[in-house]
Amino acid sequence: MRNQKLSKAKPCGSMTTPTFESCGGVPEAGVGRQPITSGLALVTGGTGAVCSEVAVGLALAGLDVAFACRPTKMVECAESTSTLWRSRSVHSNRTAYYEPVDMANASSVIGFVDQVLQRFGDKLRVLINCASVVPKSKQVTTDGQEMQFGVNVWGYYALLTGLMPALVRNAPSSVVNVASAAAKAARLNVKTLMDDLRLLPPRQYTAVEQYRATKAAEALLTWDAACLFAQSGVHINANHPGLTPADKSTLTSGLVTTSQKEAAGRARACCDPPSVYSRSTLMLALNATANGWNGVWASTQRGSTADVLSSTRPVNSRDLRGKLWQGLFNLDRQLRTKFTWPSDRLLGIWGPEQMSEDRRARFRSADAEM
Numbered sequence: 166m167r168n169q170k171l172s173k174a175k176p177c178g179s180m181t182t183p184t185f186e187s188c189g190g191v192p193e194a195g196v197g198r199q200p201i202t203s204g205l206a207l208v209t210g211g212t213g214a215v216c217s218e219v220a221v222g223l224a225l226a227g228l229d230v231a232f233a234c235r236p237t238k239m240v241e242c243a244e245s246t247s248t249l250w251r252s253r254s255v256h257s258n259r260t261a262y263y264e265p266v267d268m269a270n271a272s273s274v275i276g277f278v279d280q281v282l283q284r285f286g287d288k289l290r291v292l293i294n295c296a297s298v299v300p301k302s303k304q305v306t307t308d309g310q311e312m313q314f315g316v317n318v319w320g321y322y323a324l325l326t327g328l329m330p331a332l333v334r335n336a337p338s339s340v341v342n343v344a345s346a347a348a349k350a351a352r353l354n355v356k357t358l359m360d361d362l363r364l365l366p367p368r369q370y371t372a373v374e375q376y377r378a379t380k381a382a383e384a385l386l387t388w389d390a391a392c393l394f395a396q397s398g399v400h401i402n403a404n405h406p407g408l409t410p411a412d413k414s415t416l417t418s419g420l421v422t423t424s425q426k427e428a429a430g431r432a433r434a435c436c437d438p439p440s441v442y443s444r445s446t447l448m449l450a451l452n453a454t455a456n457g458w459n460g461v462w463a464s465t466q467r468g469s470t471a472d473v474l475s476s477t478r479p480v481n482s483r484d485l486r487g488k489l490w491q492g493l494f495n496l497d498r499q500l501r502t503k504f505t506w507p508s509d510r511l512l513g514i515w516g517p518e519q520m521s522e523d524r525r526a527r528f529r530s531a532d533a534e535m
Contacts, residue, residue: 231263303370
């Protein structure tokens with residue numbers, strides 16, 4: 166499928182839509198497309214300050230919201246959401262659902278995907294991948310994966326691909342991968358990409374470097390998925406929500422390696438209310454379908470009512486994108502074999518209507534190597 170330059174939609178409110186790389190297949194704005202105002206949204210990381218505000222915005226727009234909650238935090242998840250929704254006057258006819266999942270456990274994630282498809286498969290229209298971790302010292306998931314890679318990268322991939330049947334069936338629909346501008350500083354090597362991301366020996370753990378690498382991987386995952394599913398009616402985008410209170414905490418904790426002057430300046434610039442940082446996520450989640458946005462990068466601009474859609478992605482390399490998807494596909498096959506997930510699940514999703522012949526050939530080749 167050949168990439169082409171397209172001048173997309175009219176401005177949406179105060180946001181200007183630039184020209185950006187498209188993979189084709191997404192209708193122009195105004196051609197039978199509307200914002201998403203019904204159905205259900207799934208939000209991971211929904212108890213965090215920013216992601217909880219995203220959930221509020223989705224509910225106010227007319228969607229029911231399903232929260233992916235840690236099994237040990239189900240009551241806290243429900244109570245905090247109920248309190249916040251009352252304070253924001255979310256209409257009583259909106260429903261919040263709470264589904265248990267441990268994003269650091271592949272078996273839990275796989276079971277969660279099946280549960281969501283069974284319960285909400287007929288109305289799922291928005292997926293917000295917002296869960297993220299940055300442990301100061303190296304930790305591993307229950308499956309032996311480095312924690313940031315397991316949650317920030319494989320977790321995003323597993324939900325995106327696993328829930329794709331419902332998103333395609335209920336299209337137009339949208340996916341937003343909440344990433345970070347930290348991706349710009351990542352150092353990625355196409356030859357050793359998966360070993361580096363998984364932090365295989367003899368690689369040493371540095372929290373900030375691994376954070377940058379996993380956020381870059383999230384961006385790469387987004388761009389390739391946008392191309393892969395360009396003809397399906399699923400709009401897949403990524404964003405940087407801005408310098409949040411969590412970022413400020415990161416700065417003051419000394420996790421981010423930067424000069425004291427830069428850290429002090431960034432800490433002073435922080436922080437707007439969490440509702441401000443939810444804007445670009447909501448913009449992509451609700452309006453991508455109306456404006457034909459697919460494979461774009463958005464960021465929240467502090468002190469302004471305007472959010473920016475950018476034609477300059479923080480990281481974009483076809484070689485890196487291909488290497489990442491093939492590596493994740495191979496890892497996914499290993500995990501599905503381990504947990505008896507149907508072996509044809511992803512190949513069944515990526516049928517001829519969503520996948521170019523060269524892409525199908527590439528994944529058939531990856532499958533044959535297993």
